Amino acid sequence: MDIDDILAEVTADAIPQEQKDLQQLTRSWVAERVAPELLAWPEELMERVLERIRKQIELVEDQTGNMDPKTNFKLIIIQTELERFKFLVRSFLRARLKKIDQHALHYKQQHEASQTTSTPLLSPNEYQYLTAHEALLSTHYTSSFLSQFPANLQRLDDTTGGVSMVDKPDEDAAVFVRALKDVGQIFVEGTEKKFEIRRGDVYVVRWSAIRRWVELGDLELI
Amino acid sequence: MALPLPPGLTPPEIAFLCEMELVTVIPRQRLEGLDLLGGNLRPLNPPHRTPLPLWLALLLKRQRRANMVPPPWLSQHSLEAILDYETEHDDVFSPPPRLPSAPSNNALAFSPPFLSSSTADAAADALPYHWLELGEMLLEAASDDFEDPDTMRKLLRGLREVRMAKLRKIVEKLDADGGVKMNGIGAMEIGEGRAFVGGVIDGLRKIAASREQQRKDRDRDEMENGFSGTADDDEMEMA
Numbered sequence: 001m002d003i004d005d006i007l008a009e010v011t012a013d014a015i016p017q018e019q020k021d022l023q024q025l026t027r028s029w030v031a032e033r034v035a036p037e038l039l040a041w042p043e044e045l046m047e048r049v050l051e052r053i054r055k056q057i058e059l060v061e062d063q064t065g066n067m068d069p070k071t072n073f074k075l076i077i078i079q080t081e082l083e084r085f086k087f088l089v090r091s092f093l094r095a096r097l098k099k100i101d102q103h104a105l106h107y108k109q110q111h112e113a114s115q116t117t118s119t120p121l122l123s124p125n126e127y128q129y130l131t132a133h134e135a136l137l138s139t140h141y142t143s144s145f146l147s148q149f150p151a152n153l154q155r156l157d158d159t160t161g162g163v164s165m166v167d168k169p170d171e172d173a174a175v176f177v178r179a180l181k182d183v184g185q186i187f188v189e190g191t192e193k194k195f196e197i198r199r200g201d202v203y204v205v206r207w208s209a210i211r212r213w214v215e216l217g218d219l220e221l222i
Numbered sequence: 223m224a225l226p227l228p229p230g231l232t233p234p235e236i237a238f239l240c241e242m243e244l245v246t247v248i249p250r251q252r253l254e255g256l257d258l259l260g261g262n263l264r265p266l267n268p269p270h271r272t273p274l275p276l277w278l279a280l281l282l283k284r285q286r287r288a289n290m291v292p293p294p295w296l297s298q299h300s301l302e303a304i305l306d307y308e309t310e311h312d313d314v315f316s317p318p319p320r321l322p323s324a325p326s327n328n329a330l331a332f333s334p335p336f337l338s339s340s341t342a343d344a345a346a347d348a349l350p351y352h353w354l355e356l357g358e359m360l361l362e363a364a365s366d367d368f369e370d371p372d373t374m375r376k377l378l379r380g381l382r383e384v385r386m387a388k389l390r391k392i393v394e395k396l397d398a399d400g401g402v403k404m405n406g407i408g409a410m411e412i413g414e415g416r417a418f419v420g421g422v423i424d425g426l427r428k429i430a431a432s433r434e435q436q437r438k439d440r441d442r443d444e445m446e447n448g449f450s451g452t453a454d455d456d457e458m459e460m461a
Contacts, residue, residue, distance in 0.1 A: 015330075016261050016262065018258075018259065018260055018261040018262075019260060019261040019336075020330050021260075022242075022259070022260040022261070022336075023330065023332055023333075023336050024330065026239065026242065026335075026336075027333070030231065030239070033227075033229065033230065033231055033235075034229055034230060034231070035229070036229065049259075052259050053259065056259055073253075074253075074254070074256060076281075077256060077258075077263075077278060077281065078256065078258065080277065080278075080281060081258050081259055081260065081277075081278075082259065084238075084241075084277065085259050085260075087238070091225065091235075094223060094224055094225035095225045097223055097224040097225070098224035098225045098226075100224075101224050170424070172424075172427060173229075173420065173424055174400050174419065174420040174423040174424055175420075176404070176412050176416065178333060180331035180333060181324070181331065186401070188399050188400065188401060189438060189441075190434040190435065190437050190438040190441070191398070191399040191434060191437070192399075193399035193400070193401045195401050195403075199321065199324060200318065200321050200405070201403060201405055202403070202404045202405050202406075202407055203400075203401060203402065203403055203404065204396075204400055204401070204402045204404060204419055204420075204423065205400040205401050205402075206399075206400045206401075206423075206427075209400070209401075217331075220333060222409070222412060
Protein backbone atom coordinates (compact mmCIF):
# COMPACT_ATOMS: atom_id res chain seq x y z
CA MET A 1 0.00 0.00 0.00
CA ASP A 2 1.54 3.33 -0.98
CA ILE A 3 0.57 6.91 -0.39
CA ASP A 4 -1.83 6.97 -3.36
CA ASP A 5 -3.81 4.08 -1.92
CA ILE A 6 -4.07 5.82 1.42
CA LEU A 7 -5.17 9.06 -0.21
CA ALA A 8 -7.72 7.23 -2.34
CA GLU A 9 -9.13 5.54 0.72
CA VAL A 10 -9.43 8.81 2.60
CA THR A 11 -11.28 10.47 -0.28
CA ALA A 12 -13.50 7.41 -0.71
CA ASP A 13 -14.44 7.59 2.95
CA ALA A 14 -15.25 11.27 2.55
CA ILE A 15 -17.89 10.51 -0.09
CA PRO A 16 -21.26 10.33 1.67
CA GLN A 17 -23.11 7.01 1.67
CA GLU A 18 -26.06 8.60 -0.18
CA GLN A 19 -23.89 9.41 -3.17
CA LYS A 20 -22.35 5.94 -3.23
CA ASP A 21 -25.81 4.38 -3.07
CA LEU A 22 -27.00 6.50 -5.98
CA GLN A 23 -24.03 5.33 -8.08
CA GLN A 24 -24.69 1.74 -7.10
CA LEU A 25 -28.41 1.89 -7.66
CA THR A 26 -27.85 3.45 -11.08
CA ARG A 27 -25.29 0.78 -11.92
CA SER A 28 -27.61 -2.02 -10.79
CA TRP A 29 -30.44 -0.58 -12.83
CA VAL A 30 -28.39 -0.32 -16.02
CA ALA A 31 -26.95 -3.80 -15.46
CA GLU A 32 -30.36 -5.34 -14.92
CA ARG A 33 -31.77 -3.62 -18.02
CA VAL A 34 -28.87 -4.83 -20.15
CA ALA A 35 -27.83 -8.26 -18.83
CA PRO A 36 -29.35 -11.34 -20.46
CA GLU A 37 -29.62 -13.00 -17.05
CA LEU A 38 -31.15 -12.05 -13.70
CA LEU A 39 -28.50 -10.69 -11.31
CA ALA A 40 -28.32 -11.21 -7.54
CA TRP A 41 -30.68 -9.07 -5.44
CA PRO A 42 -28.72 -6.16 -3.85
CA GLU A 43 -30.41 -6.52 -0.47
CA GLU A 44 -28.54 -4.02 1.71
CA LEU A 45 -28.51 -1.35 -0.98
CA MET A 46 -32.25 -1.66 -1.60
CA GLU A 47 -33.01 -1.57 2.12
CA ARG A 48 -31.13 1.69 2.53
CA VAL A 49 -32.62 3.27 -0.58
CA LEU A 50 -36.22 2.26 0.18
CA GLU A 51 -35.89 3.49 3.77
CA ARG A 52 -34.63 6.86 2.56
CA ILE A 53 -37.42 7.12 -0.01
CA ARG A 54 -39.98 6.35 2.69
CA LYS A 55 -38.61 9.12 4.93
CA GLN A 56 -38.52 11.59 2.06
CA ILE A 57 -42.17 10.87 1.22
CA GLU A 58 -43.09 11.56 4.85
CA LEU A 59 -41.21 14.85 4.69
CA VAL A 60 -43.04 15.88 1.52
CA GLU A 61 -46.41 14.98 3.04
CA ASP A 62 -45.52 17.01 6.15
CA GLN A 63 -44.63 20.10 4.22
CA THR A 64 -47.31 20.23 1.52
CA GLY A 65 -49.83 22.87 2.28
CA ASN A 66 -47.11 25.25 3.34
CA MET A 67 -47.80 28.36 1.28
CA ASP A 68 -44.46 30.09 1.77
CA PRO A 69 -43.01 30.40 -1.78
CA LYS A 70 -39.48 29.63 -0.59
CA THR A 71 -40.45 26.34 1.06
CA ASN A 72 -42.64 25.65 -1.90
CA PHE A 73 -39.76 25.81 -4.32
CA LYS A 74 -37.63 23.61 -2.10
CA LEU A 75 -40.43 21.11 -2.10
CA ILE A 76 -40.49 21.12 -5.91
CA ILE A 77 -36.81 20.18 -5.97
CA ILE A 78 -37.25 17.47 -3.36
CA GLN A 79 -40.23 16.03 -5.17
CA THR A 80 -38.48 16.06 -8.55
CA GLU A 81 -35.59 14.13 -7.08
CA LEU A 82 -37.94 11.76 -5.28
CA GLU A 83 -39.70 10.97 -8.55
CA ARG A 84 -36.36 10.27 -10.21
CA PHE A 85 -35.45 7.79 -7.48
CA LYS A 86 -38.84 6.17 -7.65
CA PHE A 87 -38.43 5.74 -11.38
CA LEU A 88 -35.04 4.07 -10.90
CA VAL A 89 -36.36 1.64 -8.30
CA ARG A 90 -39.53 0.89 -10.24
CA SER A 91 -37.78 0.30 -13.55
CA PHE A 92 -35.22 -1.89 -11.79
CA LEU A 93 -37.91 -4.07 -10.20
CA ARG A 94 -39.91 -4.30 -13.41
CA ALA A 95 -36.84 -5.37 -15.39
CA ARG A 96 -36.33 -8.16 -12.84
CA LEU A 97 -39.98 -9.18 -12.97
CA LYS A 98 -39.76 -9.50 -16.72
CA LYS A 99 -36.87 -11.93 -16.45
CA ILE A 100 -38.59 -13.86 -13.67
CA ASP A 101 -41.71 -14.22 -15.83
CA GLN A 102 -39.70 -15.33 -18.85
CA HIS A 103 -37.70 -18.09 -17.22
CA ALA A 104 -39.59 -18.78 -14.02
CA LEU A 105 -38.61 -22.41 -13.50
CA HIS A 106 -34.96 -21.77 -14.31
CA TYR A 107 -34.67 -18.94 -11.77
CA LYS A 108 -36.58 -20.95 -9.20
CA GLN A 109 -33.91 -23.65 -9.38
CA GLN A 110 -31.12 -21.09 -9.35
CA HIS A 111 -32.58 -19.25 -6.42
CA GLU A 112 -32.97 -22.41 -4.40
CA ALA A 113 -29.34 -23.26 -5.13
CA SER A 114 -28.19 -19.76 -4.15
CA GLN A 115 -30.14 -19.58 -0.89
CA THR A 116 -27.32 -21.05 1.15
CA THR A 117 -24.86 -18.44 -0.17
CA SER A 118 -24.61 -14.88 1.12
CA THR A 119 -26.23 -13.44 -2.03
CA PRO A 120 -29.57 -15.05 -2.82
CA LEU A 121 -30.78 -14.42 -6.35
CA LEU A 122 -34.26 -13.18 -5.48
CA SER A 123 -35.70 -11.00 -2.75
CA PRO A 124 -38.32 -12.66 -0.50
CA ASN A 125 -41.06 -10.74 -2.31
CA GLU A 126 -39.82 -11.80 -5.71
CA TYR A 127 -39.65 -15.42 -4.60
CA GLN A 128 -43.19 -15.23 -3.29
CA TYR A 129 -44.33 -13.73 -6.58
CA LEU A 130 -42.52 -16.42 -8.54
CA THR A 131 -43.99 -19.33 -6.60
CA ALA A 132 -47.52 -17.91 -6.53
CA HIS A 133 -47.43 -17.16 -10.25
CA GLU A 134 -45.99 -20.58 -11.03
CA ALA A 135 -48.65 -22.32 -8.93
CA LEU A 136 -51.43 -20.44 -10.72
CA LEU A 137 -50.00 -21.26 -14.12
CA SER A 138 -49.51 -24.95 -13.48
CA THR A 139 -53.01 -25.30 -11.98
CA HIS A 140 -54.38 -23.62 -15.06
CA TYR A 141 -52.39 -25.85 -17.44
CA THR A 142 -53.43 -28.96 -15.56
CA SER A 143 -57.11 -28.13 -15.55
CA SER A 144 -57.23 -27.01 -19.17
CA PHE A 145 -55.12 -29.62 -20.97
CA LEU A 146 -52.33 -31.35 -19.04
CA SER A 147 -54.75 -33.65 -17.21
CA GLN A 148 -55.80 -35.12 -20.57
CA PHE A 149 -52.22 -36.19 -21.30
CA PRO A 150 -50.72 -39.56 -20.33
CA ALA A 151 -49.22 -39.35 -16.85
CA ASN A 152 -45.61 -39.51 -18.06
CA LEU A 153 -46.08 -36.43 -20.25
CA GLN A 154 -47.60 -34.17 -17.63
CA ARG A 155 -44.43 -32.73 -16.10
CA LEU A 156 -43.33 -29.18 -16.87
CA ASP A 157 -39.66 -29.76 -15.98
CA ASP A 158 -38.94 -33.02 -17.75
CA THR A 159 -35.31 -33.89 -18.53
CA THR A 160 -35.66 -37.22 -20.33
CA GLY A 161 -33.41 -37.71 -23.33
CA GLY A 162 -30.77 -35.35 -21.93
CA VAL A 163 -32.77 -32.28 -22.94
CA SER A 164 -34.18 -30.15 -20.15
CA MET A 165 -37.63 -28.68 -20.70
CA VAL A 166 -36.75 -25.71 -18.54
CA ASP A 167 -35.91 -22.79 -20.78
CA LYS A 168 -32.76 -20.80 -20.02
CA PRO A 169 -31.75 -17.28 -21.00
CA ASP A 170 -29.04 -16.98 -23.67
CA GLU A 171 -25.89 -16.81 -21.56
CA ASP A 172 -23.65 -16.13 -24.56
CA ALA A 173 -25.47 -12.97 -25.68
CA ALA A 174 -23.18 -10.02 -26.51
CA VAL A 175 -23.05 -7.19 -23.95
CA PHE A 176 -21.22 -3.86 -23.67
CA VAL A 177 -18.96 -3.61 -20.62
CA ARG A 178 -16.68 -0.98 -19.12
CA ALA A 179 -13.74 -1.93 -16.90
CA LEU A 180 -13.64 -0.26 -13.49
CA LYS A 181 -10.36 -2.03 -12.69
CA ASP A 182 -7.64 -3.87 -14.59
CA VAL A 183 -9.07 -7.29 -15.23
CA GLY A 184 -6.28 -9.02 -17.16
CA GLN A 185 -6.61 -11.74 -19.78
CA ILE A 186 -10.07 -12.80 -20.88
CA PHE A 187 -10.64 -16.07 -22.73
CA VAL A 188 -13.79 -16.74 -24.71
CA GLU A 189 -14.48 -20.43 -24.24
CA GLY A 190 -14.73 -22.46 -27.45
CA THR A 191 -12.86 -19.88 -29.57
CA GLU A 192 -9.31 -18.66 -29.95
CA LYS A 193 -10.21 -15.21 -28.70
CA LYS A 194 -7.96 -13.83 -25.96
CA PHE A 195 -7.62 -10.21 -24.99
CA GLU A 196 -6.63 -8.07 -22.07
CA ILE A 197 -9.05 -5.65 -20.42
CA ARG A 198 -7.59 -2.63 -18.65
CA ARG A 199 -9.27 -0.03 -16.49
CA GLY A 200 -11.46 2.30 -18.55
CA ASP A 201 -11.72 -0.01 -21.57
CA VAL A 202 -15.07 -0.56 -23.28
CA TYR A 203 -15.67 -3.93 -24.93
CA VAL A 204 -18.43 -5.82 -26.65
CA VAL A 205 -18.11 -9.35 -25.37
CA ARG A 206 -20.08 -12.47 -24.53
CA TRP A 207 -21.88 -12.32 -21.23
CA SER A 208 -20.71 -15.81 -20.23
CA ALA A 209 -17.05 -14.81 -20.69
CA ILE A 210 -17.13 -11.84 -18.30
CA ARG A 211 -20.02 -12.57 -15.90
CA ARG A 212 -17.58 -13.39 -13.10
CA TRP A 213 -16.01 -9.92 -13.14
CA VAL A 214 -19.35 -8.13 -13.32
CA GLU A 215 -20.40 -9.97 -10.16
CA LEU A 216 -17.12 -8.97 -8.49
CA GLY A 217 -17.69 -5.35 -9.49
CA ASP A 218 -14.54 -5.09 -11.63
CA LEU A 219 -16.56 -4.62 -14.81
CA GLU A 220 -19.83 -2.77 -15.24
CA LEU A 221 -22.46 -3.32 -17.89
CA ILE A 222 -23.35 -0.29 -19.97
CA MET B 223 -46.13 -5.01 -14.32
CA ALA B 224 -43.15 -6.59 -16.00
CA LEU B 225 -41.21 -4.25 -18.24
CA PRO B 226 -42.26 -4.74 -21.89
CA LEU B 227 -38.96 -3.37 -23.29
CA PRO B 228 -36.15 -5.42 -24.92
CA PRO B 229 -32.70 -5.46 -23.24
CA GLY B 230 -30.80 -2.18 -23.52
CA LEU B 231 -31.66 1.39 -22.61
CA THR B 232 -34.08 3.52 -24.60
CA PRO B 233 -33.00 7.05 -25.63
CA PRO B 234 -35.16 8.72 -22.92
CA GLU B 235 -33.54 6.44 -20.34
CA ILE B 236 -30.07 7.39 -21.58
CA ALA B 237 -31.06 11.04 -21.28
CA PHE B 238 -32.29 10.29 -17.76
CA LEU B 239 -28.85 8.88 -16.89
CA CYS B 240 -27.20 11.89 -18.46
CA GLU B 241 -29.23 14.19 -16.21
CA MET B 242 -27.21 12.85 -13.27
CA GLU B 243 -24.02 14.40 -14.71
CA LEU B 244 -22.70 17.34 -12.74
CA VAL B 245 -22.63 20.71 -14.48
CA THR B 246 -21.56 24.10 -13.18
CA VAL B 247 -24.15 26.83 -12.68
CA ILE B 248 -24.01 30.46 -11.59
CA PRO B 249 -27.05 30.88 -9.33
CA ARG B 250 -29.05 34.08 -9.58
CA GLN B 251 -30.99 33.39 -6.41
CA ARG B 252 -30.15 32.23 -2.97
CA LEU B 253 -31.19 28.70 -2.03
CA GLU B 254 -30.60 27.00 1.27
CA GLY B 255 -28.91 23.63 1.42
CA LEU B 256 -31.23 20.64 1.03
CA ASP B 257 -31.05 17.03 2.16
CA LEU B 258 -31.66 15.13 -1.03
CA LEU B 259 -31.78 11.37 -1.46
CA GLY B 260 -28.61 11.35 -3.54
CA GLY B 261 -26.59 13.38 -1.02
CA ASN B 262 -26.69 16.89 0.42
CA LEU B 263 -27.21 19.86 -1.82
CA ARG B 264 -24.86 22.71 -1.02
CA PRO B 265 -26.49 26.12 -0.49
CA LEU B 266 -26.53 28.35 -3.56
CA ASN B 267 -25.05 31.80 -3.07
CA PRO B 268 -25.00 34.11 -6.09
CA PRO B 269 -22.68 34.65 -7.85
CA HIS B 270 -20.60 31.67 -6.65
CA ARG B 271 -20.25 28.89 -9.17
CA THR B 272 -21.66 25.61 -7.90
CA PRO B 273 -21.66 22.12 -9.39
CA LEU B 274 -25.19 20.65 -9.61
CA PRO B 275 -26.69 17.59 -11.24
CA LEU B 276 -28.01 18.44 -14.70
CA TRP B 277 -31.68 17.77 -13.89
CA LEU B 278 -31.57 20.38 -11.13
CA ALA B 279 -29.55 22.81 -13.20
CA LEU B 280 -32.15 22.57 -15.98
CA LEU B 281 -34.96 23.11 -13.47
CA LEU B 282 -33.27 26.26 -12.15
CA LYS B 283 -32.41 27.46 -15.64
CA ARG B 284 -35.98 27.09 -16.95
CA GLN B 285 -37.20 29.20 -14.04
CA ARG B 286 -34.41 31.73 -14.66
CA ARG B 287 -32.96 31.11 -11.24
CA ALA B 288 -29.49 30.25 -12.60
CA ASN B 289 -27.15 30.47 -15.57
CA MET B 290 -25.13 27.60 -16.97
CA VAL B 291 -21.39 27.50 -17.43
CA PRO B 292 -20.84 25.27 -20.48
CA PRO B 293 -18.19 22.57 -19.95
CA PRO B 294 -14.80 23.36 -21.54
CA TRP B 295 -15.10 20.62 -24.16
CA LEU B 296 -18.35 22.16 -25.39
CA SER B 297 -16.57 25.09 -27.06
CA GLN B 298 -15.78 25.83 -30.66
CA HIS B 299 -12.03 25.38 -30.24
CA SER B 300 -12.26 22.00 -28.49
CA LEU B 301 -14.97 20.55 -30.68
CA GLU B 302 -13.06 21.53 -33.83
CA ALA B 303 -9.91 19.84 -32.52
CA ILE B 304 -11.85 16.68 -31.60
CA LEU B 305 -13.63 16.70 -34.97
CA ASP B 306 -10.22 16.87 -36.71
CA TYR B 307 -9.03 13.90 -34.70
CA GLU B 308 -12.18 11.96 -35.56
CA THR B 309 -11.82 12.61 -39.28
CA GLU B 310 -8.10 11.79 -39.34
CA HIS B 311 -8.41 8.48 -37.49
CA ASP B 312 -11.09 6.54 -39.24
CA ASP B 313 -10.97 3.37 -37.15
CA VAL B 314 -10.97 4.59 -33.53
CA PHE B 315 -13.11 7.03 -31.57
CA SER B 316 -11.37 10.01 -29.99
CA PRO B 317 -10.04 8.97 -26.56
CA PRO B 318 -12.38 9.44 -23.56
CA PRO B 319 -11.46 11.85 -20.73
CA ARG B 320 -8.60 10.74 -18.50
CA LEU B 321 -9.73 8.70 -15.53
CA PRO B 322 -9.24 9.92 -11.99
CA SER B 323 -6.66 7.97 -9.96
CA ALA B 324 -7.74 4.40 -9.28
CA PRO B 325 -9.67 3.76 -6.06
CA SER B 326 -8.16 1.31 -3.59
CA ASN B 327 -9.32 -2.27 -3.67
CA ASN B 328 -12.36 -2.10 -1.44
CA ALA B 329 -13.61 1.37 -2.38
CA LEU B 330 -16.48 1.84 -4.80
CA ALA B 331 -15.27 2.89 -8.24
CA PHE B 332 -17.21 5.78 -9.70
CA SER B 333 -18.02 5.90 -13.39
CA PRO B 334 -20.11 8.12 -15.68
CA PRO B 335 -22.49 9.83 -15.07
CA PHE B 336 -20.79 10.50 -11.70
CA LEU B 337 -17.30 11.55 -12.80
CA SER B 338 -17.84 15.32 -13.19
CA SER B 339 -16.55 15.25 -16.74
CA SER B 340 -18.79 18.17 -17.70
CA THR B 341 -18.28 20.72 -14.93
CA ALA B 342 -16.48 23.98 -15.61
CA ASP B 343 -13.12 22.48 -14.59
CA ALA B 344 -13.43 19.29 -16.66
CA ALA B 345 -10.93 18.37 -19.37
CA ALA B 346 -11.29 20.35 -22.59
CA ASP B 347 -9.74 17.85 -24.96
CA ALA B 348 -12.05 14.85 -24.76
CA LEU B 349 -15.70 13.98 -25.28
CA PRO B 350 -17.26 12.49 -22.12
CA TYR B 351 -19.48 9.41 -22.19
CA HIS B 352 -22.72 11.44 -22.33
CA TRP B 353 -21.44 14.08 -24.76
CA LEU B 354 -24.26 14.01 -27.29
CA GLU B 355 -27.17 14.11 -24.84
CA LEU B 356 -25.52 16.67 -22.62
CA GLY B 357 -24.64 18.93 -25.53
CA GLU B 358 -28.14 18.74 -26.97
CA MET B 359 -29.82 19.38 -23.63
CA LEU B 360 -27.62 22.34 -22.76
CA LEU B 361 -28.06 23.88 -26.20
CA GLU B 362 -31.78 23.40 -26.02
CA ALA B 363 -32.36 24.79 -22.52
CA ALA B 364 -29.52 27.28 -22.19
CA SER B 365 -28.60 28.48 -25.67
CA ASP B 366 -28.28 32.03 -24.27
CA ASP B 367 -25.34 30.89 -22.12
CA PHE B 368 -23.32 30.02 -25.23
CA GLU B 369 -21.46 32.54 -27.32
CA ASP B 370 -22.33 30.90 -30.60
CA PRO B 371 -24.91 28.14 -30.14
CA ASP B 372 -25.43 27.55 -33.87
CA THR B 373 -21.76 26.75 -34.49
CA MET B 374 -21.90 24.34 -31.51
CA ARG B 375 -24.91 22.61 -32.99
CA LYS B 376 -23.19 22.32 -36.34
CA LEU B 377 -20.04 20.86 -34.77
CA LEU B 378 -22.01 18.38 -32.66
CA ARG B 379 -23.91 17.28 -35.74
CA GLY B 380 -20.62 16.82 -37.61
CA LEU B 381 -19.14 14.78 -34.77
CA ARG B 382 -22.20 12.64 -34.57
CA GLU B 383 -22.06 11.82 -38.26
CA VAL B 384 -18.36 10.95 -38.32
CA ARG B 385 -18.75 8.74 -35.26
CA MET B 386 -21.88 6.97 -36.49
CA ALA B 387 -20.02 6.15 -39.72
CA LYS B 388 -17.27 4.58 -37.57
CA LEU B 389 -19.77 2.58 -35.60
CA ARG B 390 -21.16 1.22 -38.86
CA LYS B 391 -17.63 0.38 -40.02
CA ILE B 392 -16.91 -1.57 -36.85
CA VAL B 393 -19.41 -4.12 -38.11
CA GLU B 394 -16.75 -5.36 -40.55
CA LYS B 395 -14.60 -6.27 -37.56
CA LEU B 396 -17.35 -8.17 -35.76
CA ASP B 397 -17.20 -11.95 -35.56
CA ALA B 398 -18.83 -14.69 -33.53
CA ASP B 399 -16.34 -14.42 -30.66
CA GLY B 400 -17.14 -10.86 -29.61
CA GLY B 401 -14.32 -9.13 -27.78
CA VAL B 402 -14.31 -5.91 -29.82
CA LYS B 403 -12.73 -2.88 -28.18
CA MET B 404 -14.77 0.32 -28.41
CA ASN B 405 -13.04 2.84 -26.18
CA GLY B 406 -14.41 6.35 -26.40
CA ILE B 407 -17.91 5.34 -27.53
CA GLY B 408 -20.77 7.48 -26.22
CA ALA B 409 -23.87 6.38 -24.33
CA MET B 410 -26.31 7.34 -27.07
CA GLU B 411 -24.13 5.59 -29.67
CA ILE B 412 -24.24 2.37 -27.66
CA GLY B 413 -27.99 2.78 -27.37
CA GLU B 414 -28.32 3.10 -31.13
CA GLY B 415 -25.84 0.39 -32.02
CA ARG B 416 -26.69 -2.17 -29.38
CA ALA B 417 -29.44 -4.07 -31.17
CA PHE B 418 -27.46 -4.20 -34.41
CA VAL B 419 -23.99 -5.01 -33.01
CA GLY B 420 -25.40 -7.52 -30.55
CA GLY B 421 -27.61 -9.05 -33.24
CA VAL B 422 -24.69 -9.53 -35.65
CA ILE B 423 -22.46 -11.15 -33.00
CA ASP B 424 -25.24 -13.41 -31.72
CA GLY B 425 -26.27 -14.37 -35.24
CA LEU B 426 -22.73 -15.26 -36.29
CA ARG B 427 -22.33 -17.25 -33.08
CA LYS B 428 -25.38 -19.34 -33.82
CA ILE B 429 -24.04 -20.14 -37.29
CA ALA B 430 -20.71 -21.27 -35.85
CA ALA B 431 -22.25 -23.00 -32.82
CA SER B 432 -21.56 -26.61 -33.79
CA ARG B 433 -17.91 -25.97 -34.64
CA GLU B 434 -17.51 -24.15 -31.37
CA GLN B 435 -19.05 -26.99 -29.42
CA GLN B 436 -16.55 -29.40 -30.99
CA ARG B 437 -13.70 -27.14 -30.02
CA LYS B 438 -15.01 -26.77 -26.49
CA ASP B 439 -15.19 -30.56 -26.11
CA ARG B 440 -11.69 -30.97 -27.52
CA ASP B 441 -10.27 -28.28 -25.22
CA ARG B 442 -11.93 -29.91 -22.25
CA ASP B 443 -10.52 -33.32 -23.19
CA GLU B 444 -7.05 -31.86 -23.65
CA MET B 445 -7.31 -30.09 -20.32
CA GLU B 446 -8.32 -33.27 -18.51
CA ASN B 447 -5.60 -35.32 -20.17
CA GLY B 448 -3.10 -32.56 -19.54
CA PHE B 449 -3.95 -32.39 -15.86
CA SER B 450 -3.76 -36.13 -15.37
CA GLY B 451 -0.41 -36.06 -17.22
CA THR B 452 1.12 -33.50 -14.88
CA ALA B 453 -0.30 -35.29 -11.88
CA ASP B 454 1.56 -38.43 -12.99
CA ASP B 455 4.78 -36.44 -13.35
CA ASP B 456 4.42 -35.12 -9.84
CA GLU B 457 3.96 -38.57 -8.49
CA MET B 458 7.04 -39.73 -10.32
CA GLU B 459 9.07 -36.95 -8.77
CA MET B 460 7.67 -37.66 -5.34
CA ALA B 461 8.67 -41.28 -5.69
